[in-house]
Amino acid sequence: MPSVRESSEVVVIGAGPAGLTLANLLRRAGVQCVVLERQSRSYVQRRQRAGVLDHAGTRIFEEAGLAEVLAGMPGDSTLEIRVDGRPRFLDVPALSDGRTGRIVPQQVLVGRLIATFLEGGGDLRFDAAEVTPHDLDGDEPRVTYRDADGAVHEIACAYVAGCDGHHGVSRASVSADALTTYSYDHGIGWLTVLADVPPPRNPLFAITSHGFAAQFPRGPKASRFYLECAPDDTLDDWSDERIWAQLRLRLGDEDLPAGPITEKAIVEMRSFVVDPMRYGRLLLAGDAAHIVTPMGGKGMNLAIGDADVLARALRATLRDGDGEPLDAYSATCLERVWNYQEYSCWMTEMVHEAGDATLAGTFRRGLARARLDRLFTSEPAARAFADLMAGG
Numbered sequence: 001m002p003s004v005r006e007s008s009e010v011v012v013i014g015a016g017p018a019g020l021t022l023a024n025l026l027r028r029a030g031v032q033c034v035v036l037e038r039q040s041r042s043y044v045q046r047r048q049r050a051g052v053l054d055h056a057g058t059r060i061f062e063e064a065g066l067a068e069v070l071a072g073m074p075g076d077s078t079l080e081i082r083v084d085g086r087p088r089f090l091d092v093p094a095l096s097d098g099r100t101g102r103i104v105p106q107q108v109l110v111g112r113l114i115a116t117f118l119e120g121g122g123d124l125r126f127d128a129a130e131v132t133p134h135d136l137d138g139d140e141p142r143v144t145y146r147d148a149d150g151a152v153h154e155i156a157c158a159y160v161a162g163c164d165g166h167h168g169v170s171r172a173s174v175s176a177d178a179l180t181t182y183s184y185d186h187g188i189g190w191l192t193v194l195a196d197v198p199p200p201r202n203p204l205f206a207i208t209s210h211g212f213a214a215q216f217p218r219g220p221k222a223s224r225f226y227l228e229c230a231p232d233d234t235l236d237d238w239s240d241e242r243i244w245a246q247l248r249l250r251l252g253d254e255d256l257p258a259g260p261i262t263e264k265a266i267v268e269m270r271s272f273v274v275d276p277m278r279y280g281r282l283l284l285a286g287d288a289a290h291i292v293t294p295m296g297g298k299g300m301n302l303a304i305g306d307a308d309v310l311a312r313a314l315r316a317t318l319r320d321g322d323g324e325p326l327d328a329y330s331a332t333c334l335e336r337v338w339n340y341q342e343y344s345c346w347m348t349e350m351v352h353e354a355g356d357a358t359l360a361g362t363f364r365r366g367l368a369r370a371r372l373d374r375l376f377t378s379e380p381a382a383r384a385f386a387d388l389m390a391g392g
């Protein structure tokens, strides 16, 4: 039996980029919401993942009057693609007619979105255990949870926003036959390393016969590295010594300093989409509905894009009595989701197959090299690529 009964127009499950963007946009629109987050505030503010907000994401915050969450974040710059040690550059800002994104470490954005929401009087509850949605297929859904003191709360609401990531409770609470899922394993592994190493001058992709590698800025003093590895590799296969040796080899940079490694993880190179992103009164957003490989840097951007569409749709239905945008929510988001999935897959295949030693002399290697070369020999092709980077 719940010991505390409450109500709100919307319950948002999860305080990641999707949930926090949605909560801030709803508050700006005058729609009441409660955010329930399983973890502590310090935990979510320390979780370092994405690092690039595309132009479309930037516009969402600017247009909502939330530009302050991006204050001081530098703009996107030229992209370097180093092929067998030879540098080639794409001037992404120029190719996208100035539609630049920002270098935004995810944990900094999350921290600022939390602060902005709370300073504006928002209701955000950390350490919410056993969060469970109920009666999602009726007109009166509820969400229950246990707070840090052990009290069980029940919140009656009009809608539940499932923003609790790929392993959250929201999607899991819908019977499997109500949703169609699409999943794709890219058949490669990636090791990701966060280290206190000065960021590269430009975001850097390295294509070599030793495997793919990349280095991206994560704030003024840190870099995130990616290293292609075997799909069944574990962290035990990657000592620090091996990591630095492979990075120097693949990036073609013998002088790369070996700074302290602050995080090391194997990344699943898997893509996933659920259709529809709605079940009754439950609306799924962000990684709860889809995951995209880190290649192309679109995961956080999709989460923020979903939140924007959802906030507008909830406002229309709850304030104006117009249910059409909410009915169209899933289809509207999925169009962009599939577009970004295609971009991420195309890029993943291109950068790996253009270097893959096992494909040397094969037709597939020829195709991958042609795709890569086209970016540097055809301005329309380079512009199309920059347009996808900018997002929309």
Ligand SMILES: Cc1cc2nc3c(=O)[nH]c(=O)nc-3n(C[C@H](O)[C@H](O)[C@H](O)COP(=O)(O)OP(=O)(O)OC[C@H]3O[C@@H](n4cnc5c(N)ncnc54)[C@H](O)[C@@H]3O)c2cc1C
Pocket (backbone or CB within 6 Å): 013, 014, 015, 016, 017, 018, 019, 036, 037, 038, 039, 044, 049, 050, 051, 052, 106, 128, 131, 163, 164, 165, 166, 167, 168, 169, 170, 192, 267, 285, 286, 287, 288, 294, 296, 297, 298, 299, 300, 301, 302, 303
């Ligand atoms: C190593 C790595 C690098 C990445 N790099 C990039 C990049 O460069 N660019 C990019 O755009 N994307 C990148 N991504 C993807 C990006 O981080 C995600 O797409 C993004 O975090 C999705 O945001 P979200 O809010 O949907 O989900 P999440 O960030 O996963 O947030 C979900 C929240 O819900 C909470 N939660 C979960 N279960 C419950 C529950 N039962 N009850 C209550 N709360 C719950 C979680 O604690 C979490 O705070 C990367 C991801 C990884 C792992």
